[in-house]
Amino acid sequence: MVGKEAASLRNRRRISSPSLLGAATGLCAFGLFLFASQPVLPRNGPAFVVAGSENIPNGAPRLFGYDHSHYTLRCRMALGLKKTPYRMIWVAEDDAETPISLVGKKITPIIEYPGEVAFADSLKIVARVDADTAFGPALLLPGTERPEVDAWIKQLSKPMRNLGRPRYIRSAVLPEFRSRSSRERFVTTHPLPDPKTGVTLSKEDWAALPKEKRDEAYDHYWSQSDELLEQLNLALPGVEGLIAKDSHVSSHGLSYDDISFFSRLRGLTLIKGVKLPASLEGYLAVMSEMTDIPLLTQAAI
Numbered sequence: 382m383v384g385k386e387a388a389s390l391r392n393r394r395r396i397s398s399p400s401l402l403g404a405a406t407g408l409c410a411f412g413l414f415l416f417a418s419q420p421v422l423p424r425n426g427p428a429f430v431v432a433g434s435e436n437i438p439n440g441a442p443r444l445f446g447y448d449h450s451h452y453t454l455r456c457r458m459a460l461g462l463k464k465t466p467y468r469m470i471w472v473a474e475d476d477a478e479t480p481i482s483l484v485g486k487k488i489t490p491i492i493e494y495p496g497e498v499a500f501a502d503s504l505k506i507v508a509r510v511d512a513d514t515a516f517g518p519a520l521l522l523p524g525t526e527r528p529e530v531d532a533w534i535k536q537l538s539k540p541m542r543n544l545g546r547p548r549y550i551r552s553a554v555l556p557e558f559r560s561r562s563s564r565e566r567f568v569t570t571h572p573l574p575d576p577k578t579g580v581t582l583s584k585e586d587w588a589a590l591p592k593e594k595r596d597e598a599y600d601h602y603w604s605q606s607d608e609l610l611e612q613l614n615l616a617l618p619g620v621e622g623l624i625a626k627d628s629h630v631s632s633h634g635l636s637y638d639d640i641s642f643f644s645r646l647r648g649l650t651l652i653k654g655v656k657l658p659a660s661l662e663g664y665l666a667v668m669s670e671m672t673d674i675p676l677l678t679q680a681a682i
């Protein structure tokens with residue numbers, strides 16, 4: 382018995398010594414390769430990559446936009462779903478120079494592929510990204526007519542706007558609003574209804590009001606949060622039956638309906654106290670994962 386064990390141990394030693402030697406040689410060669418390759422590495426392109434340590438590849442497109450904007454979200458969704466690496470360039474709300482230098486007017490979102498002319502318009506950007514076979518086949522099925530979805534979103538739109546706009550300018554996390562000037566510009570260009578009459582002025586008339594009047598309206602709706610939240614929470618259960626699955630809103634699969642639906646509703650998660658029905662909460666969570674777009678829940682105010 383003892384003899385057998387000793388023989389087996391010898392055998393194992395015979396087997397393991399060359400393996401150890403091989404592993405050591407391999408490690409040395411690997412180290413040598415690493416050392417030798419350092420000076421010739423391109424600045425951003427490692428010669429080998431440990432999973433999870435990748436940088437954005439050279440030549441990835443740049444998307445210019447705002448975090449609160451549903452137009453920018455559409456583009457981020459397409460890029461995230463397609464797993465296209467991209468550089469997200471947050472534009473400040475009061476930065477006209479950046480978009481004008483790219484497309485000649487103050488607009489976001491804008492996408493710029495290296496060697497190509499930059500262009501705006503969220504749906505054109507989504508189509509370009511989805512059709513890019515370098516990152517696999519197109520994923521988005523056509524959109525469908527969903528009048529019941531449109532009607533439900535319409536019910537939400539007023540309380541969402543009146544709760545949302547005052548929050549955008551108070552949020553500490555939205556990069557486009559990190560200066561007073563950017564917040565003031567947003568208020569000046571985004572009317573809210575007159576608190577007394579409920580009338581919403583045209584953009585021009587609103588911009589012509591004294592600054593205090595505009596600020597008064599934004600402060601009013603901020604202070605009315607509880608009442609507005611009640612209206613919003615009453616309308617939200619109307620979503621029941623509208624979401625086919627957590628991973629796609631319409632029954633035919635992932636489609637332009639999702640581009641529209643998620644991009645419109647992610648902003649709900651910035652509102653503290655919002656009561657998301659289970660189907661909507663599940664959908665937003667799964668779509669957030671699929672698109673690699675964080676919800677704003679942790680930053681809700």
Ligand SMILES: N[C@@H](CCC(=O)N[C@@H](CS)C(=O)NCC(=O)O)C(=O)O
Nearest residue numbers: 450452487488489490501502503504
């Ligand atoms: N049709 C365009 C509309 C984009 C749009 O209206 N963007 C807004 C920001 S959300 C904008 O750039 N407004 C002018 C400004 O910020 O001054 C699209 O789908 O991308």
